[in-house]
Amino acid sequence: MTNQSFAGNRSLRTILTIVIALVLLITTFAGTAFAQTSDEYSVDITDGSRSIAVTTTETEPIEILKSAGITLSAGDKLDITDFKESEGGSIVVNRLSTIYVEFDGNITAYQVYSHTIGDAFSQIGLSIKSNDQLNYSLNTEITDGMVIKINEAQYVTLEADGNETKYALTDGTVADLIKTAGVKLGKDDYTEPSLDTKLEKDLVVKVKRVEYKTETATETVEYKTIKIKDNTIEEGKTKLLKDGENGEAKVTYSVKYVNGKKKEKTEVSREDTKFVTDKEVAVGTKTKEQAAKEAVKSNGVKSAKGYKVGQVIEGRYSHYCACAVCNGNSRGVTSSGKKISNGMENPYYVACNWLPLGTVISVDGTLYTVADRGGSGLSRKGRIDIFTPEGHSECYKLGVGSCTIEIVRLGW
Template sequence: LEGDDYTEPSLDTELTDGMSVTVNRVTYTEETVTETVNYDTVKINDSDMEVGTEKVQTQGVNGEDSVTYKVKLVNGKEDSKTEISRKETKKSVNKEVRVGTKLPDNYNSVEPNGVTTWNGYSVGDTVSGRYSHYCACSICNGNSRGVTTSGRRIQNGMQNPYYVACNWLPLGTVIDVDGQLYTVADRGGSGLSKKGRIDIFTPEGHSMCYALGVGNCTITIVRLGW
């Protein structure tokens, strides 16, 4: 044996009649390849653009690195490789996207709280959503106490407070659902943990929930949390 050659079974194995012993020849070589370096996307807040709008300012361009590997060959076939050097040969260019933060006129009643990002979501993000409806009855809530997770009270017949239940945004978040503002005031079952799923409180009662049904919507995050 030479260098890193090895046997199967190992050298300290006692030989027996009829045993087959394989000698594995280990050699090393080097190879240099060109690898793509993916560009990053950078979002830039723009107070002159309305919430929910985006504009690409700079297109991203992938870069390239020249990478040298030490390759381990066992019986002439690649077994593993280890990077030993890397050199940038083409610099990547970040994609820059301007994101609107200006609130439209109908958002003037929403008091900002200074929070711009939370758990991967940002003010101004637009999400493809799906809605359903619930009311304050025991069928929808399991009880009729009329207390949301946030502590806000609800009852059928009240003036519409424009609340929604969802699990993927913090309580107090204000969202625009197809042009109507709602506050996240309640939580719900595991189905509401999926991004974009909301349950809209409907003070007109259970029959109205059925009448309004379910559907698709566009959700824009106006404020994150209280």
């Protein structure tokens, strides 16, 4: 009995020793683990579109990023405004990217710290209109070296019913634009330019509303002047035969209005309410030559020396003056007794031997009186010498030539 009790006590002490050792070991491990856990904290990392939450004991942002597998490149920046060492918060990675913006055929390079195209445009001050077209959406994430193309919105303008509206340019014609705008055209309405015109940048399309109205007016009908030729009146003179008086008429028109403005009218009917009386005027056709011939007093002689009144002869003329060389003397007395002198008012005399003195002839439309005789050369039919009061030099200047002679009167 005594031996068994001793052995049992020894065994119990061994077990207690082992239990105590285990308790001490567990306590030490738990204390170490608790100490380690109490040093860790959480950090939220934003890298572009990526968001990463990490638990770390690191205190330097660079080391925290490395632990998350994030590598920085030259030019990249960190935003640690919301990060507190050993406490946590957030770290934002701002990547430096080069983007190329193509606008109106030109490409410009920009370096930006932005996550999306929209952010980048805000950073560099590019404004995008609502209808501008891009090859990426504004929410697209920036990648280094990307090319962003901007096609500026182009417009056409529609003017219709007092309103002016701009529409983004699309393929098509004016007819397509009218349809898009919901504008209805009446049977007489039209557009400028026409409906089949192709749409192009800055084109202005105008809708023309057409309306026809019937209008009636009383109008004055002006009289006409009727001219009647009269060979008893000299050229350039007229004689009133009958005075004119205006009439009146009731006229109905179809009037075309375009956008409310009168453009043209077409006569539909006419009813005379007062008849017009036309004016009649006699217009003289008698030439000055005819008038001059008629002014010559007739002596009743119809023929003489083989010549007749009204006879036309092809002749030849020369000129002479009142000097002794031309006239044979300086007395200035013609064969008919008419006096001549240089410088006098032109008396329109001729010298010839083949017609009676006092005979009146028309030389190319000008009337002359045979008032003088001359040498034998003037005896030939049609040969005349025209008196020239301007003097000897003028005679040479006028010279000689052919003419048409008409006998108006024979003798005095």
